[in-house]
Amino acid sequence: MKILSSIFIVPLLFASLAAAASAPSFETLSKLPVVRFGDPLPASDFILLFSAGQPITMSITIEGSLFSQPAKNELTVIPAREIFVYRDWASLDGLVWMQRSDLITSDVVVKIPGYNHPLPGVLKVRMDLPATR
Numbered sequence: 046m047k048i049l050s051s052i053f054i055v056p057l058l059f060a061s062l063a064a065a066a067s068a069p070s071f072e073t074l075s076k077l078p079v080v081r082f083g084d085p086l087p088a089s090d091f092i093l094l095f096s097a098g099q100p101i102t103m104s105i106t107i108e109g110s111l112f113s114q115p116a117k118n119e120l121t122v123i124p125a126r127e128i129f130v131y132r133d134w135a136s137l138d139g140l141v142w143m144q145r146s147d148l149i150t151s152d153v154v155v156k157i158p159g160y161n162h163p164l165p166g167v168l169k170v171r172m173d174l175p176a177t178r
Contacts, residue, residue, distance in 0.1 A: 068134060068142040068143070069131060069132075069134060069142060071140075074092065074131065074139075074142070077090055077091055077092050077131070078091050078092070079091070079092045079094050079129070079139070080092065080093055080094065081094045081096055081099070082094065082095050082096070082099065082101060083099075091131075092129050092130070092131045092139070093129070093130045093131070094127065094128075094129055094130075095124045095127065095128045095129075095130070096124070096127055097124055097125060097126045097127050098123060098124070099123065099124065100121045100122075100123055101121065101122050101123070101124065102119050102120070102121055103119065103120045103121070103122060104117065104118075104119050105117065105118050105119070105120060105168065126174075128149070130145065133145050133146075135148040135149055136148070137174070148174065148175065149172055149173070149174060150172070150173045151170070151171070151172050152169075152170070152171045152172075153168075153169070153170050153171075154167060154168070154169040154170075154171075155167065155168055155169075
């Protein structure tokens with residue numbers, strides 16, 4: 046019985062993984078509203094657009110029982126070009142979609158002051174598109 050259930054479950058598992066890895070269809074995406082970042086979100090599914098030149102605020106917080114009070118700051122970044130995002134997918138033109146992690150590479154560096162880094166702390170976030178890696 047275990048062998049019989051494995052014969053049916055394993056292919057089903059692989060089929061679901063393959064479906065999750067394939068890009069959303071043009072038909073599916075063409076029906077979704079495109080919402081610019083910062084605009085009100087619809088109650089249903091949507092594509093999020095980060096417009097080139099549009100300021101995006103990022104909030105940074107450092108907190109915990111080590112500190113007498115938390116620190117919070119807001120930074121503003123501006124995308125160099127349009128980026129469309131739908132779930133785990135991203136596109137530069139709204140037509141060709143890739144896994145978001147394949148289109149946008151991200152790297153986060155955190156250096157906490159201490160013996161190995163006796164300097165002010167560092168939080169560095171780098172995000173690149175393929176042409177600028």
